[in-house]
Amino acid sequence: MNRRGMILILSSPSGAGKTTIARNVREKEPRLEVSVSVTTRTRRPSEVDGTHYHFITPEKFIRMRDAGDLLEWAEVHGNYYGTPREPVENALAEGRDILFDIDWQGTLQVYDALREDTVSVFILPPSAEELRRRLERRAEDSAETISRRLANAREEIRHWREYDFVIVNHDLEISVRDVQAILVGERNRRARLPDVEAFADQLIADLGRSGAV
Numbered sequence: 053m054n055r056r057g058m059i060l061i062l063s064s065p066s067g068a069g070k071t072t073i074a075r076n077v078r079e080k081e082p083r084l085e086v087s088v089s090v091t092t093r094t095r096r097p098s099e100v101d102g103t104h105y106h107f108i109t110p111e112k113f114i115r116m117r118d119a120g121d122l123l124e125w126a127e128v129h130g131n132y133y134g135t136p137r138e139p140v141e142n143a144l145a146e147g148r149d150i151l152f153d154i155d156w157q158g159t160l161q162v163y164d165a166l167r168e169d170t171v172s173v174f175i176l177p178p179s180a181e182e183l184r185r186r187l188e189r190r191a192e193d194s195a196e197t198i199s200r201r202l203a204n205a206r207e208e209i210r211h212w213r214e215y216d217f218v219i220v221n222h223d224l225e226i227s228v229r230d231v232q233a234i235l236v237g238e239r240n241r242r243a244r245l246p247d248v249e250a251f252a253d254q255l256i257a258d259l260g261r262s263g264a265v
């Protein structure tokens with residue numbers, strides 16, 4: 053049965069485990085695609101251009117934004133990030149689901165553009181200490197970056213109420229299972245299955261003809 057694709061947004065402050073959760077969900081749900089954002093941030097050594105992000109100059113970012121090529125965009129931790137519009141519109145039209153790892157500012161813009169197609173999940177860290185520990189363990193970032201991210205975490209967490217679902221990430225495996233359950237449940241939402249209308253009508257008609265009703 054045909055259905056429209058959907059957007060699954062995962063948001064959290066840096067260090068809450070969102071990236072690890074996203075990676076694990078994708079291993080279990082290989083059909084879930086990932087939206088590759090554009091960013092003006094410097095590439096970390098472990099990152100691959102075109103896979104983790106499209107790393108672009110501020111000039112190019114502004115050109116894309118002003119041309120309407122971004123579905124949403126935001127300034128996060130002093131850098132610009134944005135979601136290219138076209139791959140998302142194609143995925144939705146072709147019935148493919150797409151995962152967004154974006155912040156709350158971007159989430160609100162996606163709601164404005166495509167609320168019916170969007171399910172959002174906010175991931176909270178189990179405690180402030182654990183968030184701090186996880187950020188410090190991420191050796192790729194400088195001390196200054198870490199302290200900026202900690203300050204921003206408070207602001208990000210203030211927006212948890214704007215999300216459809218909330219997960220406290222005590223245990224990676226449980227969090228992954230919960231995100232997967234949300235995805236599977238939302239795929240079966242009636243509004244996402246327009247063909248069911250005709251299918252159910254046909255069932256009712258067939259049952260009437262066979263004298264079963």
Ligand code: 5GP
Binds near residue numbers: 090134
């Ligand atoms: P990082 O620099 O650690 O990869 O990401 C920093 C923050 O930017 C994360 O909270 C991430 O969710 C957010 N982010 C990444 N890509 C996008 C995007 O395309 N749009 C928005 N609004 N936020 C993004």
